[in-house]
Amino acid sequence: MIKLPGFLHGRHGGLAGILILAAILMIVMPAMLDLYRLNLAGRYLTYAFVAVGLVLCWGYGGILSLGQGIFFGVGGYAMAMFLKLEASDPESTRIQTTPGIPDFMDWNRITELPWFWVPFNSLTFTIIAVLVLPAAFAFVIGYAMFKRRVSGVYFAIITQALAVVLTILIVGQQGYTGGINGITDLRTLKGWDIRDDSAQYLLYYLNATLLIGCVLLGRWVLNGKYGRILTALRDREDRVRFSGYDVANFKVFIFCLAAFMSGIGGAMFTLQVGFMSPSFVGIVPSIEFVIFAAVGGRLSLLGGVYGALLVSYAKTMFAEAYPQLWQVMIGAVFILVVLVLPYGLASVYQRYGKRAVAKLKGSRHPGDTPTPPAASVVPGARRDATAKAGSALPHDSVTEGRP
């Protein structure tokens, strides 16, 4: 057998799972869907970046952030600001009072480009901002909170409040941000028409590639010692601390990583959809990202991707036809996932699918997780595709929060 590098097999979703995902995203969907649907799928996949990040920091780290919209928004707005500046060249904005600035600024009687918009004239700066700003924001938030041992419920509430703050700021300062409508009419990237058919295909593939890259990155992080310490501190924070680890740093890192992924998702969203607005920043989208991860399985990176695809698809289907029914349905999904399926669809696969696959192959894949003996001993013990027995069940004592 060919020896694969360590992170390609092992516990956190076998290589096979990722190859299947890649095949679905790269071959099946582009082949089966028309461009409109494919673009829609691409939009869902940008949410999957956030969901994968949440699997890492919520599922494995026990850190529930209800403010992931912040990072999605920061990435998305950074990209939107660049595209908007390109769309606002003096030629095409000559009817404005002040040509050369974005239209919404002109409407709000702003006569000069605000200082924080200026660097977004550069694509290089923008790309760096997309990659660095969300993680930097997360670093500031995470460092301040985790060093003071704020976690669990308190962390969730504070991140939610921050999402509210950012939304109010964006909506309230419409001269600088485009307000409630967001930044719209984005067409070209360095002269390249991003609404063009071939561009849409290209962006879809770029998006899917980046997403699979994020899943692989997540696997690599989880498979090493860092991943084990992360899970360990979710369940026994004190033991980890008194084994000589600075627990706060471990939490800050995974929170930043999740923010980094969310930021990429946000930027890809702007590119594929052509606008960015505060409705992807606030409480509601932030908590929807959590439900994507919860439905897919909070301990499964691949589950996060499928969760984002499935729930978003269902939302589009039902919300168009029966908007009222949809709200009840998504509410019910929240409740049912928590009550019946706390480890999401991935746990269903782990319980039934894996056995079926093993039967088909006749023998176990060497990279598979050995079924923990506890499975038969502990009634109702739930586990999922990626985690070992006990680590799948966080002790909630750590999620309470206060020092």
Added chain:
Amino acid sequence: MGGFSAQDLTAIFVMQGFAGLSFFSVLLLMALGLAIIYGQMRVINMAHGEFMVIGAYATYLLTSALRHLPGGLDVSVFLAIPVAFLAAFVVGYFIEWLLIRHLYHRPLDTLLATWGLALIMQQGFRSAFGAREVSVPVPDWLRGSYRPTMMIDIPLNGLAIMLLTVLVTVAVWWFLYRSRWGLRVRCTTANREMSGAVGINTKRVDRMTFAIGCGIAGIAGAAFTTISSTGPTSGSLYIVDTFLVVVFGGAGSLVGTIASAFSIAQAQSIMEFFMGGSMAKVLTLLTVIGILLLRPEGLVASKVRR
């Protein structure tokens, strides 16, 4: 604050201060219920705002039914409070049985499940009462205002809500610290197993506590109708502020909750005059978060030997 004389500023502070009192009352009533529920069973009730809305709609229904009777409006003001409490209490009791009791010891999960519940309840309101906001008529004698000086104008309904809040707060305090029930509740909070062992029916205590917390939110809803009109999503606008009030006050502390509701409401109300509602909210929230980072245990911390 250039451009304002000292006299102007005093008047602004007094008036905004009193305007803030209504907001304070609603926040405090909401936070009391939430704090009781969280303190007692570590349940994060994201649907708390919706229980407030139940109280508001109950008030609306009551006044709609009684307003055509002679003097009906006057009676309904007083009836509204028990009716709002009862409506939210009953729904809360049922929800605890249906959903919450399955989720103890999983605080983060209760957060998600009750969020789902909130979505369903909002849709329920929309189907039952329509998406348009409804407002409750106020009897004439509550509509006036008290004018101690030329520049200061204090609405009477604000004072009435204030009085109501004081009464409810005292009742909650009495319930928790002086009644037999309160003793059971506090026992269960302190040590669930032991309370069970000495014969306290902890399940019943939980259900009653949750229902009472929801009932208080219902009263907040009755108070809410006098300062704003009610729509299906009115509750969700308050939930984040309410949580911050509870966390900022230090969960489990009545004094802390009152102090934090007061400071948040007043800060918001006074800043609103100078910089507009949205920036005032941003600044208030950021200040609260900032203070919480410096003092994660909240204003009033309970010290326990660990």
Added chain:
Amino acid sequence: MSSNTDFLLSIEDLTVSFDGFKAIEGLAFYMDKNEMRVVIGPNGAGKTTLLDLICGKTRATEGSIKFKGKELTRMSEHRIVWEGVGRKFQNPSIYEGLTVFDNLEASYPRGRGVFGALAFKRDEEVIQRIHQVAREIQLDDKLEQEAGLLSHGQKQWLEIGMLLIQDPELLLLDEPVAGMSLSERLETAELLKAIAKGRSVVVIEHDMEFVKSLGGKVTVLHQGKILAEGSMDALQQDKRVIDVYLGH
């Protein structure tokens, strides 16, 4: 106080109060290198609080804790561990979902920073050391077993092993034999004696037979203060100790 530097651990004037209640008051406590010390005392005497104070879990209100001449009272918990203090909790505190091997590896003193942990490689040195410690705690045949399935006594040993792998100079053990069977107690006593070679150990214990079998000096705590100190035999004759703790 120049003599302090001769001690491995020297605690002086240590006071901690919880809302006015003084769990430890004006405590002085010294330990030599390679010393085995047992701390006994009635419930609420402040035994666990003392260990919490040394390892940084609880912060002192007043006083100083010096370890190898360094002040611990303001050092962060993980730094204290890096200095060479290992703490075992009263209830076995292990990572139940991981295997015994992973539990030991998670405590291996390399890759303690975030990036160190990311770059950590399970090389021959790590594997050798884990096997060595596993033999010491008699779990070398259970390395691949999930830690949650170990017996209570084995969990206690595993936690001790997780400290041993860090080779601390001072081990703080909070009731290591609580809930163990008699034979497990005997084995644990042997284990502790073996561990104590080359390092200092503080053990909190209630079982007098076990205390005797460990040998070494005994400190009796009572109401946050030291009541008596000496050999077990001497203490058993001490009237005050008999009154508050040992009984007649």
